[in-house]
Amino acid sequence: MSRHSGINDSFENLVGFEHRRVFEDRDSIIPPDNFTGVWEVLWPNGVICSRTCFLKGAEHGPFLCLWHNGNLAQVGMHLNGKSLGVWTDYREDGSKMLEGVYGSKGREGVWLWFGPDGEVKEEIHYRGGKKIQSTIIDSLD
Secondary structure (H helix, E strand, C coil): CCCCHHHHHHHHCCCCCEEEEEECCCCCCCCCCCCCEEEEEECCCCCEEEEEEEECCEEEEEEEEECCCCCEEEEEEEECCEECEEEEEECCCCCEEEEEEEECCEEEEEEEEECCCCCEEEEEEEECCEEEEEEECCCCC
């Protein structure tokens, strides 16, 4: 079982979706117009760099980005080309760095920045995609 099996399951259960893998280079990281399926870009070492679902050319469904070492870099969801729901970013060592929710107008609610120690370092409040307040809890050092 892979270390990201729960995330991978959301891709593998997409019935009727074409799966394409490409190696990272400037000409192949963007799928063809109106592509429907799962588009994977690989690091030169063969590790998945990104895995994105598309529906008629728009990002639609789960999104996954990995560091070259296989650790998660970012996880989220797209709906009709827009980010939606919980998005989480990770550092190369696998520790959580940022987490928050995208609504229909962009970032919503409280977004949390985490230090390498896992402690919340900053809270940023959004409404309708606009930053309305930021509270530094602890320095990021």
